[in-house]
Amino acid sequence: MGLEQKLGNMGVVTTTLETAINWGRTNAMWPMLFGLACCAIEMISTVMPQNDLSRFGMELMRASPRQSDLMIVAGRVSRKMAPVLRRLYDQMPDPKWVIAMGDCASCGGIFNNYAIVQGVDEVVPVDVYVAGCPPRPEALLYGILTLHEKVKRETMKDWA
Amino acid sequence: MTHAEKTVAALKEKFGDVIEQVIHFRGETSVGVRPEGVIEVLRFLKESPDLRYTFLANLTAFDDWPEEPRFNVIYQLREMSLPADFRVQVRVHGDAPELPTATGVYLNANWHEREVYDMFGLTFTGHPDLRRILMPSDWQGHPLRKDYPLGYEEVEFTFNFKEIEKKKPYAKE
Amino acid sequence: MTAEAEHQLLEATVDELKHLFSPRAETGETMVLNMGPQHPSTHGVLRMIVELDGEIVVSAVPDVGYLHTGIEKNMEAKTYLKALTMTDRIDYLNTMGNNLVYCLAIEKLMDVKVPPRAQVIRVILAELQRIASHLVWLGTHSADLASQSVLFYCFREREKVMDIAEMISGQRMMTSYIRPGGVWRDVPAGFEEAVRDFLNYLPPRLDEYEALLTHNPIWLDRTKGIGVIDGETALAWGLTGPSLRGSGVNFDLRKAMPYGGYEEYEFEVPLGHNGDVYDRYLVRMQEFRQSLRIVDQALKKLPKGPVITSDRKVAPPPRSELGTSMEAVIHHFKLWTEGFSAPKGEVYVAVESPRGELGVFLAGNGGPKPHRVHFRTPSFVNLQSLPLLSKDHYIADVVGIIGSIDIVLGDVDR
Numbered sequence: 001m002g003l004e005q006k007l008g009n010m011g012v013v014t015t016t017l018e019t020a021i022n023w024g025r026t027n028a029m030w031p032m033l034f035g036l037a038c039c040a041i042e043m044i045s046t047v048m049p050q051n052d053l054s055r056f057g058m059e060l061m062r063a064s065p066r067q068s069d070l071m072i073v074a075g076r077v078s079r080k081m082a083p084v085l086r087r088l089y090d091q092m093p094d095p096k097w098v099i100a101m102g103d104c105a106s107c108g109g110i111f112n113n114y115a116i117v118q119g120v121d122e123v124v125p126v127d128v129y130v131a132g133c134p135p136r137p138e139a140l141l142y143g144i145l146t147l148h149e150k151v152k153r154e155t156m157k158d159w160a
Numbered sequence: 161m162t163h164a165e166k167t168v169a170a171l172k173e174k175f176g177d178v179i180e181q182v183i184h185f186r187g188e189t190s191v192g193v194r195p196e197g198v199i200e201v202l203r204f205l206k207e208s209p210d211l212r213y214t215f216l217a218n219l220t221a222f223d224d225w226p227e228e229p230r231f232n233v234i235y236q237l238r239e240m241s242l243p244a245d246f247r248v249q250v251r252v253h254g255d256a257p258e259l260p261t262a263t264g265v266y267l268n269a270n271w272h273e274r275e276v277y278d279m280f281g282l283t284f285t286g287h288p289d290l291r292r293i294l295m296p297s298d299w300q301g302h303p304l305r306k307d308y309p310l311g312y313e314e315v316e317f318t319f320n321f322k323e324i325e326k327k328k329p330y331a332k333e
Numbered sequence: 334m335t336a337e338a339e340h341q342l343l344e345a346t347v348d349e350l351k352h353l354f355s356p357r358a359e360t361g362e363t364m365v366l367n368m369g370p371q372h373p374s375t376h377g378v379l380r381m382i383v384e385l386d387g388e389i390v391v392s393a394v395p396d397v398g399y400l401h402t403g404i405e406k407n408m409e410a411k412t413y414l415k416a417l418t419m420t421d422r423i424d425y426l427n428t429m430g431n432n433l434v435y436c437l438a439i440e441k442l443m444d445v446k447v448p449p450r451a452q453v454i455r456v457i458l459a460e461l462q463r464i465a466s467h468l469v470w471l472g473t474h475s476a477d478l479a480s481q482s483v484l485f486y487c488f489r490e491r492e493k494v495m496d497i498a499e500m501i502s503g504q505r506m507m508t509s510y511i512r513p514g515g516v517w518r519d520v521p522a523g524f525e526e527a528v529r530d531f532l533n534y535l536p537p538r539l540d541e542y543e544a545l546l547t548h549n550p551i552w553l554d555r556t557k558g559i560g561v562i563d564g565e566t567a568l569a570w571g572l573t574g575p576s577l578r579g580s581g582v583n584f585d586l587r588k589a590m591p592y593g594g595y596e597e598y599e600f601e602v603p604l605g606h607n608g609d610v611y612d613r614y615l616v617r618m619q620e621f622r623q624s625l626r627i628v629d630q631a632l633k634k635l636p637k638g639p640v641i642t643s644d645r646k647v648a649p650p651p652r653s654e655l656g657t658s659m660e661a662v663i664h665h666f667k668l669w670t671e672g673f674s675a676p677k678g679e680v681y682v683a684v685e686s687p688r689g690e691l692g693v694f695l696a697g698n699g700g701p702k703p704h705r706v707h708f709r710t711p712s713f714v715n716l717q718s719l720p721l722l723s724k725d726h727y728i729a730d731v732v733g734i735i736g737s738i739d740i741v742l743g744d745v746d747r
Binding site: 033034035036038040041042044045076080088111112116136 | 402506743746
Binding site for chain 2: 352353397398401403405406407410441442444568569570571584589590678679680681683690692694696704705707709713714716717746747
């Protein structure tokens with residue numbers, strides 16, 4: 001944001017502005033449709049009426065990276081898929097966050113072999129890791145809420 | 161006479177010189193064939209009016225390294241009306257890993273043979289489109305061979321945490 | 334990967350695929366388009382390179398391998414029981430079916446008998462898993478083509494099946510409940526009521542979804558006459574499951590080569606006539622009701638007895654015996670440290686998964702780890718026929734065809 005570069009630190013004006021911006025960012029963070037494997041099914045279950053994700057404003061899963069804020073890497077990332085993942089992450093505009101959902105995205109999971117990237121943080125920087133194989137929809141919701149807490153603590157300098 | 165016994169008898173009569181062995185295990189019958197005769201055997205099994213094995217259920221391979229001949233290619237055939245299963249095995253030497261393609265006899269052998277090529281390095285001569293299917297196209301090596309390592313990453317415990325953290329690649333931004 | 338290396342990789346892929354497209358692509362008369370691994374309606378990471386003449390598909394080439402996990406090689410490094418947990422993740426919509434086929438292969442290789450109560454529980458779980466998988470198929474297929482509301486309804490019903498799975502094993506999806514020799518432990522007290530409630534709950538809902546879709550003019554326009562394949566060609570290309578039965582070929586592994594007690598249940602095998610997307614849809618809708626019929630019969634005849642084989646070389650002894658019997662302690666120790674060993678030999682076992690024929694080729698070598706496990710997965714073989722099915726259709730129909738073959742990318746890439 002150019003505003004942040006120009007304003008600098010103006011004390012109480014910037015802190016209330018930060019709170020307003022972070023409130024706006026958390027209340028309607030649009031996830032990108034990046035379900036790869038089994039965790040994708042639990043991600044779809046999170047959007048479904050039983051565990052409703054649209055109460056957080058996030059039911060709109062955009063397939064295009066240019067229109068989304070949050071990438072939930074749900075599933076195992078193979079070596080063939082890793083350059084594609086990096087490319088999509090680069091195509092997302094700032095501000096962007098990444099949730100590594102499931103054991104395979106966090107650390108390689110039960111697949112410790114030649115074909116799986118051992119943790120998606122080798123490819124993209126991750127903000128929140130959600131454990132589970134696959135994590136329950138409630139666990140994913142808790143991970144998303146943790147991300148919201150993290151975003152609310154951000155300052156203007158983080159995205160300048 | 162079961163269908164499998166009829167098949168074995170017909171094969172021994174017509175292809176006696178290419179048949180190496182007959183195995184009966186847990187109610188399944190399989191026949192070992194030498195590599196030069198495998199396509200004729202498959203064509204005979206498919207087109208013969210008494211045998212009619214018209215469906216190829218599975219085509220795979222396994223590796224017996226360091227025993228030679230190391231590759232063992234399996235064709236699982238099925239006769240649809242009874243139904244009855246039959247298996248044809250071919251042993252291929254590691255120095256000359258190639259076999260003629262079965263796509264002329266069974267159309268769905270196409271991707272199965274691509275997978276065997278990708279995972280084991282066995283070339284199928286005459287295949288219309290032999291290239292890697294599961295691994296990236298510039299991958300070196302054939303993963304399911306027994307002399308290919310599993311490629312696992314060492315588990316981080318407290319005693320080796322610092323060494324592994326220095327080497328592990330993390331994405332910065 | 335740096336940008337130049339990535340650029341080089343894509344160049345190589347286009348060059349080496351030139352022989353798959355018609356000569357018109359070279360001159361630019363037709364356009365070669367990439368429906369990339371990340372796409373809203375390809376049901377996972379499937380990449381398709383389509384050659385288009387305007388909007389009509391001239392050839393469609395699937396490029397798979399974006400989810401390859403090396404499961405078969407990894408299973409060779411683990412004991413038979415530990416490798417069971419990896420089989421859940423192959424076809425992640427039919428988890429109990431994957432466990433079942435792997436356990437049937439081990440039981441055939443080691444010549445182990447399964448007690449009757451365990452067989453009936455396995456049949457109930459396999460059919461409930463078939464219903465859950467078909468619900469996901471119905472939801473995603475109709476969301477791609479006509480209506481997103483059916484997606485929301487189907488996942489609501491699926492929650493009930495996952496509640497049952499959680500009740501017996503503690504896990505919603507990857508249960509690993511079916512073990513070699515039987516099942517892990519006996520079903521808890523509320524199981525029969527929960528399944529009975531589900532049997533009463535689902536049929537009126539199915540009638541609602543059929544009323545929404547079966548005679549809907551939009552649905553008929555988008556599915557009738559699309560992706561037609563006849564029975565002979567389907568068999569030649571190795572299609573199995575509802576995709577084959579939609580073309581009129583009566584081959585269901587539960588009836589033709591019964592396994593695990595299926596010969597004792599009465600059910601019909603629905604068939605289609607034309608082999609188009611609409612017929613495959615009708616076949617699967619009928620399969621819902623036949624699965625409910627099987628579960629009903631199985632619940633009525635659930636016998637009492639042990640749920641795992643008493644062969645202590647394969648199945649662990651109950652914990653109550655560990656305090657009194659020395660042999661039980663030794664068996665427990667051997668099973669947990671080294672695992673049971675299978676004899677040298679090869680077997681092939683196939684079951685009817687919701688997608689087609691799911692087979693396991695298991696080769697043992699006398700040791701505790703499998704020598705070779707190969708999964709003959711239905712989606713891998715069914716996907717081969719996609720270029721044939723989608724020739725001369727509009728590109729929007731390709732989405733419907735992929736949905737009707739019902740592929741799961743974990744199945745394709747393993």
